[in-house]
Amino acid sequence: MQLSEQELVRREKLGKLRALGINPYPADLFPVDHTSKQIKSDFEDGKQVIIAGRLMAINIQGKASFAQLQDSEGRIQLYFNRDEICTGEDKSKYNDVFKKLLDLGDFIGIEGTLFTTQVGEKTVMVKNFKMLSKALKPLPIPKQKDGKTYDAFTDPEQRYRQRYADLAVNPHVKEVFVKRTKLFNAMRQFFNDAGYFEVETPILQPIPGGAAARPFTTHHNSLDIPLYMRIANELYLKRLIVGGFDGVYEFSKNFRNEGMDRTHNPEFTAMEIYVSYKDYNWMMDFCEQLLEHCANAVNGTSEATFGEHKINFKAPYKRITMRDSILEFTGFDIYNKSEDEIRTAAKGMHIEVDETMGKGKLIDEIFGEKCEGNYIQPTFITDYPKEMSPLCKEHRENPELTERFELMVCGKEIANAYSELNDPIDQRERFEHQLKLAKKGDDEATEFIDEDFLRALEYGMPPTSGMGIGMDRLIMFLTNNQSIQEVLFFPQMRPERKQVDLSDNEKAIFEALKAEKRMDLNILKSKSGLSNKGWDKGLKGLGKHGLTKVEKTDDGLFVELV
RNA sequence: GACCAGUUAGCUCAGUUGGCAGAGCAUCUCCCUUUUAAGGAGAGGGUCCUGGGUUCGAGCCCCAGACUGGUCACCA
Numbered sequence: 001m002q003l004s005e006q007e008l009v010r011r012e013k014l015g016k017l018r019a020l021g022i023n024p025y026p027a028d029l030f031p032v033d034h035t036s037k038q039i040k041s042d043f044e045d046g047k048q049v050i051i052a053g054r055l056m057a058i059n060i061q062g063k064a065s066f067a068q069l070q071d072s073e074g075r076i077q078l079y080f081n082r083d084e085i086c087t088g089e090d091k092s093k094y095n096d097v098f099k100k101l102l103d104l105g106d107f108i109g110i111e112g113t114l115f116t117t118q119v120g121e122k123t124v125m126v127k128n129f130k131m132l133s134k135a136l137k138p139l140p141i142p143k144q145k146d147g148k149t150y151d152a153f154t155d156p157e158q159r160y161r162q163r164y165a166d167l168a169v170n171p172h173v174k175e176v177f178v179k180r181t182k183l184f185n186a187m188r189q190f191f192n193d194a195g196y197f198e199v200e201t202p203i204l205q206p207i208p209g210g211a212a213a214r215p216f217t218t219h220h221n222s223l224d225i226p227l228y229m230r231i232a233n234e235l236y237l238k239r240l241i242v243g244g245f246d247g248v249y250e251f252s253k254n255f256r257n258e259g260m261d262r263t264h265n266p267e268f269t270a271m272e273i274y275v276s277y278k279d280y281n282w283m284m285d286f287c288e289q290l291l292e293h294c295a296n297a298v299n300g301t302s303e304a305t306f307g308e309h310k311i312n313f314k315a316p317y318k319r320i321t322m323r324d325s326i327l328e329f330t331g332f333d334i335y336n337k338s339e340d341e342i343r344t345a346a347k348g349m350h351i352e353v354d355e356t357m358g359k360g361k362l363i364d365e366i367f368g369e370k371c372e373g374n375y376i377q378p379t380f381i382t383d384y385p386k387e388m389s390p391l392c393k394e395h396r397e398n399p400e401l402t403e404r405f406e407l408m409v410c411g412k413e414i415a416n417a418y419s420e421l422n423d424p425i426d427q428r429e430r431f432e433h434q435l436k437l438a439k440k441g442d443d444e445a446t447e448f449i450d451e452d453f454l455r456a457l458e459y460g461m462p463p464t465s466g467m468g469i470g471m472d473r474l475i476m477f478l479t480n481n482q483s484i485q486e487v488l489f490f491p492q493m494r495p496e497r498k499q500v501d502l503s504d505n506e507k508a509i510f511e512a513l514k515a516e517k518r519m520d521l522n523i524l525k526s527k528s529g530l531s532n533k534g535w536d537k538g539l540k541g542l543g544k545h546g547l548t549k550v551e552k553t554d555d556g557l558f559v560e561l562v
Numbered sequence: 563g564a565c566c567a568g569u570u571a572g573c574u575c576a577g578u579u580g581g582c583a584g585a586g587c588a589u590c591u592c593c594c595u596u597u598u599a600a601g602g603a604g605a606g607g608g609u610c611c612u613g614g615g616u617u618c619g620a621g622c623c624c625c626a627g628a629c630u631g632g633u634c635a636c637c638a
Contacts, residue, residue, distance in 0.1 A: 002609090004571085004572060004589095004607080005571090005572085005589070005590085005606070005607045006572055006588075006589050006590095006607085007572085009589065009590070010589095057598080057599090059597060059598065059600060060594085061594055061595065061596090061597065061600075061601085062593070062594035062595060063594080063595045064594090064595035064596070064597085065595090065597085066596080066597050066598065066600085068598085077597090077598080079595095079596070079597090081595065081596090082595075083595085103589090104588080115596090116596095117596045117597070117598090118596050118597085119596075119597070119598075121596090121597085121598075123596080137572080138572045138573085138588070138589080139572085139573090140572070140573045140574090140588095141573080141587095141588080142573080142574085142587095142599095143587065143588095143599045144598095144599070145598090145599045146599090148599090150573095150574075150586085150587070150599065151573050151574045151575090151586080151587055151588085151599095152573085152574070153573065153574085154573095154574080155569095155573090155574090155630085155631095156630070156631060157569090157629075157630045157631080158573095158630095160630095169573095211638060212637095212638060213637075213638080214637095232638095256637080258636075258637055259563090259635090259636055259637065261636090261637090262631095262632085263637090264636095264637065364638090388638075389638090406638090413638080416638070468638095483631095493629095493630090494628090494629065494630090496629085531613095531614065531615080532615090532616095532617090533613085533614070533615080533620090
């Protein structure tokens, strides 16, 4: 591995520290008793503090210096005065260890007392400091002045691949993840207060059910069977309702082997909750209360900004049926229309349709194309066509519809809920219908029948309402991020390219030259068999590695091994 | 998968008709005891994403590829 100049310098400092008897990576605990935030909030002149963190700025002014120390809660200024640190004759701890051997990014521990500088900055007067961990690689630290940031570490590729560096230097990035955890905690608290029970269900499943998506497959060696990473946990949570729990919920890491883009990562987090003896009307009330609570817990207000939109999560939310929505935005009433009539209408709206699309799918296309994008404020869309909701109970008034709602925010779905289908015979028929759709070429239809799930339903599942919430999408809305990668610590990336030592070009020239030690440049060039550019790069590369030297004489140019 | 943009020093970025590779910060040396993007003087640091082509000569032009971002397609 090739090290940069700055990395080499830091490795040298490591050796110098050890030569002075200082362990750059000590094992013993450091007795921290304050954070940067506590120092500022409970400031008291002359108070003794012990703090630790990362050096983020150093400003040496001769016999006294200033520095910024960053801990988990922010930054605090340090004042290093030579005679405060080195009270005796020996000034080497200040002159050598502090001034020459510490670098930006190093973790140090500080014992000191508090004071305020002439310009009014709350500061720790360092009495003693200890190296806690040396940073061998320079951090990309931005600079601030007058609220403007200079040299910000902004390249998305590097930020995602090196999230540790991103978090260390970009406080606003850390804030997003703090809010993410606040959201999970708030939601968990809301459910627990309502008396519902957090559970865990299998991630490795023999049949990937509960959604239509391509799964990741793996293999269990002892059982010698294929297993699938879950695409949803719905069917397992319903089994628990069959088992007698009143309300169960799970934060579920799901995996879908599909495309990646701004709003899709191969693994993502859904929250699913199932509550017995309820229906989807109750769930709408519950959902709007939940989201208002969560928005307040995360941002201190029910209002949120997302791009150019201001959204308000304060309950209640508008409710509209899919039929009315389509009627409103297209003037077309899907009620009592045949599949062909709807297909013709869709064509008239310039929507791409084909013969494999059933009635439900056609309606969904119309809604997606013409209606969905209009819902900026949280809105419940209700009563979806039966065909596209195989796990949802038939509507109590219209057998072509289901008791389903989706919550739309800024034109995107963030929640999906049903009065759950608990009729085992109806459920089997729906699965079989899906199978037919799949065979017809609908790649969204489910192609597995989970017999064990049907057996569970046959034992009897109470009337139940269930809801799923896309947690990544929700936190995107609450933190105003347009990309899912900004709300996942480690979004999936393509593997980085490996670095090579000697390039092929360099090797070819080196091999040709090895026997002769010294050759005419043009003869060597033809012997190496390289293209002009390959030759040029190769020879320059060898020179850079210090392996060859080019010599100019009256007889021409010669290359020799060094 | 398609199209567009990008890839140059540790970071953020310039780079002229194709003619020795540039700046600020960071790094190194020196001065400086309440500064705050501290300041002053000096120095070092490069696989210009990779490979091929055109050319006397390519960071720059052409072709192919890699990676990233964006838009679209796909996606319960």
